[in-house]
Amino acid sequence: MRERVHATYWLETGDDPARTAEVIAGEQSSGTFVALAHETPELKDRSGARVERLDILETVSTPSLPGAKRPDVSRAERYTRATLELSWPVENFGPSLPNLWSTVAGNLFELQPVSGLRLTGLTLPPAFTAPFAGPGFGIAGTRTLSGVAEGPLIGTIIKPSIGLSVEETAAQVRELVAGDIDFIKDDELQADGARCPFDERVRAVMRVVNDHADRTGKKAMVAFNLTGDFDQMRRRHDLVLREGGTCVMLVLNSVGLVGVEAFRRHAQLPIHAHRAGWGALTRCPALGFDYAPWQMLWRLAGAD
Structure with a gap:
């Protein structure tokens, strides 16, 4: 070498x-x-x-x-x-x-x-x-799963970030897909809280998304935040996959490079990479990272 x-x-x-x-x-x-x-x-x-x-x-x-x-x-x-x-x-x-x-x-x-x-x-x-798999889907694969072949993907985040019930979350998703949205994501604060448990949220949201897709042919991509310990993330990914989901989300700085790399080997869905905490690494112009070298490491780890 x-x-x-x-x-x-x-x-x-x-x-x-x-x-x-x-x-x-x-x-x-x-x-x-x-x-x-x-x-x-x-x-x-x-x-x-x-x-x-x-x-x-x-x-x-x-x-x-x-x-x-x-x-x-x-x-x-x-x-x-x-x-x-x-x-x-x-x-x-x-x-x-x-x-x-x-x-x-x-x-x-x-x-x-x-x-x-x-x-x-x-x-x-x-x-x-050479040894790194890198993104499993990248731009081309993400476009295929989202059904948006060219131009921007129009996306949004479920808000309020935290505090909505499973039913309230699904109701908001119903309004968004009716408006022809391309991409919806959990907020990074919403993972598996008691008021909106992950498993229940995924099932309720995907019922709405799948029903809309059956009626219209358009299936919104939803990035479910499955950040947690490694066993939790694998199990949550598999649930999203079974329910017909097309994306999952990891909070990079919380999971770490090794966590993302290991999860990439398991993943069968695009990994939406959330950069929460990035400001601490970049806000001061005399300290930390520019975005280009920082994101290079995460792309090698497997972020799409």
Whole structure:
């Protein structure tokens, strides 16, 4: 596995940016905060992260994030912003999504020289991506099941998010399918609460959806939120499938990469991926993730 994973970052530092880049590369591969006798040149050449590119963008007088340390506090504050590209040999972590995440987005955001760091790009070679099934249906399969061959799918969310009974939920779905809706989804807060239990909700909603489809030929796609422990999710998926449903929903950050990947191996329906919690990872422009590299990991795990 001599192929390499490449990650691109927006970096801000109060230290020399080249030195900070090497600190990040070391921390996320074979190095640590002190020199190690066992980190030989041969080991570092084989397993160390490389600084592939460092392009200086600008300097500013205040840090974007608190807590960063500068090497010379006697000098006026100055923080350099740059585009940083690092690479790692695939053999460091193998084709493993959680271990890739730990590498490209692990203990680097809190490093002392860093006053801002954001993952902006990710390039994954075939040696990493080949073992993953990826989306089971994707765009084409979702369009086939929804009956919308081109143009936008017109969709909505059951609201209020929580508090409706099974009967009230089914009544709202009846109004929506009568209005020729293409896609309906549970809110991420609605899973298996006592007032609207999952099994009862699925049966009631699918009676409405199937009845409308029998009369009109149009079957709305409903994404039922089956987020829970793994055994619950498998059982709930199978119920949706038996009742004639055409979609299920997972809350990604609640289930995790491993949960989505394992569920994808079981799923026979498209997985609607809900990104609840995404704001914590992206709202600050000087920290976290851009959407493109983040969604790449979930697509590999199996989100449609």
